[in-house]
Amino acid sequence: KNQVEQSPQSLIILEGKNCTLQCNYTVSPFSNLRWYKQDTGRGPVSLTIMTFSENTKSNGRYTATLDADTKQSSLHITASQLSDSASYICVVSARDSGYALNFGKGTSLLVTP
Amino acid sequence: AAGVIQSPRHLIKEKRETATLKCYPIPRHDTVYWYQQGPGQDPQFLISFYEKMQSDKGSIPDRFSAQQFSDYHSELNMSSLELGDSALYFCASSLTIGGVGAGDTQYFGPGTRLTVL
Numbered sequence: 001k002n003q004v005e006q007s008p009q010s011l012i013i014l015e016g017k018n019c020t021l022q023c024n025y026t027v028s029p030f031s032n033l034r035w036y037k038q039d040t041g042r043g044p045v046s047l048t049i050m051t052f053s054e055n056t057k058s059n060g061r062y063t064a065t066l067d068a069d070t071k072q073s074s075l076h077i078t079a080s081q082l083s084d085s086a087s088y089i090c091v092v093s094a095r096d097s098g099y100a101l102n103f104g105k106g107t108s109l110l111v112t113p
Numbered sequence: 114a115a116g117v118i119q120s121p122r123h124l125i126k127e128k129r130e131t132a133t134l135k136c137y138p139i140p141r142h143d144t145v146y147w148y149q150q151g152p153g154q155d156p157q158f159l160i161s162f163y164e165k166m167q168s169d170k171g172s173i174p175d176r177f178s179a180q181q182f183s184d185y186h187s188e189l190n191m192s193s194l195e196l197g198d199s200a201l202y203f204c205a206s207s208l209t210i211g212g213v214g215a216g217d218t219q220y221f222g223p224g225t226r227l228t229v230l
Contacts (some may be wrong), residue, residue: 040144040209042169044158103221
């Protein structure tokens with residue numbers, strides 16, 4: 001069964017600190033992995049997308065890594081800001097299913113002053 | 114544990130017909146999101162509701178409408194269906210704790226696969 005597990009479920013950090021969110025998946029055959037940022041009640045915003053051959057990708061203060069061998073990904077946030085408070089969702093798609101995306105439950109991040 | 118329920122799971126309609134998709138959030142969740150995912154595409158955010166009020170609107174066509182009812186379930190109504198509406202429609206729910214901007218865990222339903230012939 002294709003699954004995407006994220007940890008931690010929630011995280012509170014002080015403004016200016018760094019943090020790392022984890023995503024483990026069992027989706028196979030792997031196609032790509034995406035990280036989204038989503039505020040409550042809002043639509044998701046795509047941060048990064050990585051295919052099998054990519055093992056790191058940055059978007060400003062966000063850096064995602066992918067280890068396709070261990071089926072793990074991480075999202076590192078540098079110098080956090082209050083506006084980083086949001087839910088971060090890991091989504092993995094399989095190569096042989098044109099439709100299905102497998103969603104993680106997300107990590108809820110709260111950045112405090 | 115109870116999950117997000119969507120019905121029907123599969124739906125086949127003809128062009129110009131109407132369709133209604135239903136979403137039952139996890140008990141006590143107050144926020145519902147709707148997404149549309151076409152073949153090989155990213156899910157597109159359509160619309161969201163918090164406490165029965167629309168909280169955000171994305172790329173939802175004018176032919177579509179949605180609402181959240183007093184029991185927090187939501188319905189997506191689609192009229193004058195077009196071939197391009199064939200997609201997987203996801204619903205997600207969350208419990209809003211920190212208010213808008215705080216970020217809460219979303220739980221996605223299994224989706225409704227709509228095919229328009």
